[in-house]
Amino acid sequence: DIIGYLKLATELQSHVHRVYPVSNGIVRRSANTFHAEDLYSNDNFNGELTKVGTSDNGKIVTEEKEFRFFCLRHTSLWDAMRLSPDVNTRMELWKNSGVKKLQEMLAKMGLPLAQCKQPYAFMRASVKRRLKAMVADHAEEFGLTNISYTGFIRVTGYKSLLSAGDMSLAITALLECEANTSYDGSKENNDSDDNRGVTAEEKEERMLIASFNLAYDALNSNGAASSSFSSLGGIEGTSTVEGEGSDLSNLVNGGEMAGSSGVGAGIRLAISLQKLIISTAVNLVERSAITRLSHFRYAYLHITSQGANGSSGFKSGGSAKAIEKDLSSYPVHQFSKPLALTKLAHFLMDMHRANNKWTGTKARPLVLMAEKPQTQTYVVVGYEYPEERGENRKNRFGQNFEIAAKTMHGSFKFDSFESNVIEVKASDVQRFIEHLHYMMDSV
Helix, strand or coil: CHHHHHHHHHHHHHHHHHHCCHHHCCCCCCCCEEEHHHHHCCCCCCCCCCEEECCCCCEEEEEEEEECCCCHHHCEHHHHHHHCHHHHHHHCCCCHHHHHHHHHHHHHCCCCHHHHCCEHHHCCHHHHHHHHHHHHHHCHHHCCCCCEEEEEEEEECCCEEEEHHHHHHHHHHHHHCCECCCCCCCCCCCCCHHHCCCCHHHHHHHHHHHHHHHHHHHCCCCCCCCCCCCCECCCCCCCCCCCCCCCHHHCCCCCCCCCCCHHHHHHHHHHHHHHHHHHHHHHHHHCCCCEECCCCEEEEECCCCCCCCCCCCCCCCCCHHHCCHHHHCCCCCHHHCHHHHHHHHHHHHHHHHHCCCCCHHHCCCEEEEEEECCCCEEEEEEECCCCCCCCCCCCCHHHHHHHHHHCCCCCEECCCCCCCEEEEEHHHHHHHHHHHHHHHHHC
16 A cells, blocks of 8 residues: 555654654764754753763664665565565566566666675675665666655664564564464474374464564564564574574674574565565466456465365475475465465566556456365455555455355354455365355356
8 A cells, every 4th residue: 555655654754853853963873872852952951961872772763765675685686676576576587588687777787796696785885875876767767666665774773774664574474484382382392292182273373372472572672582482483594592683783784684583583584485475476377377257366275185176286386496495394384374375466466467467357356275284274365456556455355255155054264354364164165266256246
């Protein structure tokens, strides 16, 4: 919702300028010290001034223009552009022709490819200083309009630099991934005698709580985990040192992200999830796995050999190359989480809006169904088609799902913050799609 974000960003800008007035010289660098009374321009104040230090443990928030590049400060410019939904879909970077187009753009900008593939933190300072101007000069030539937005950066002393956008991606990734804990809150074998009687639904609920605690702890400004759920399952090659990677002061333009909890782990998971989203979207398109009906398109994402009603199985992301190590060892289908499935639907819409294949009279909403083998159900997400990128459209699938569920005798579960998400028993999912189609056809 571009308009909604602009309204919010404008309001936040006014507060940032009031509290941290960089423009008038009171705060120019994170290492400066200023007086609290200066923030309110009280010229008549005659008492002792209150010093406010922003070095070491101090924190300031600034606003600046950010590119729509995915986690740029924590990866390379090359990867950040390839993972960006805006850049990837407009330049069709899943094709060789798109990759060559990106290389051409970087060459015209005068950026050495070797520098672009370096971690952003280690790029030459002279290159980073020229980056914004060079992108602005060449973006429109390659179809990258509206490639920047007003972002907010948190600076903690001289060590940390973390954007609100990256923080959002990290927290949502932590919410979507399974915590590596037993169901009583301790990190023990989940197959122990005490847990063998726990149902699949109870296990899922407790994992959701554990993941919520991990995400909530990552919001802690000190970065220290306060709950007993201190690590994520399924992450290979990560350190198990308590708190490592969670301290915000370690995130210096990418800095230390080797921990198994906190913002560092969240950013790493967000990058892995984005790679999986892109590879899965491309796989669905190349296999022509998306079916078009009169009122919507739909696709299945299977993970077991049985699939839906005995159809052929589909491993998320297609080939083994496309599946990231951080996500491949999870015991559940990654897209059985509503947020991840919605992001996949969003990416598919962007892909086909950019190539004009789902526009005009060919425009349809999209329904994605992801298998949850542990509960023998499918998570179903309905996504309305926005004609323009960033357009906010009312999602009618909540009402449509409810009506379709009432017209058939089956097993359903409405257990999400979003009304356009429903969980359907695997044996009923095909009939549910048919009833949804007939119901929308009769309206």
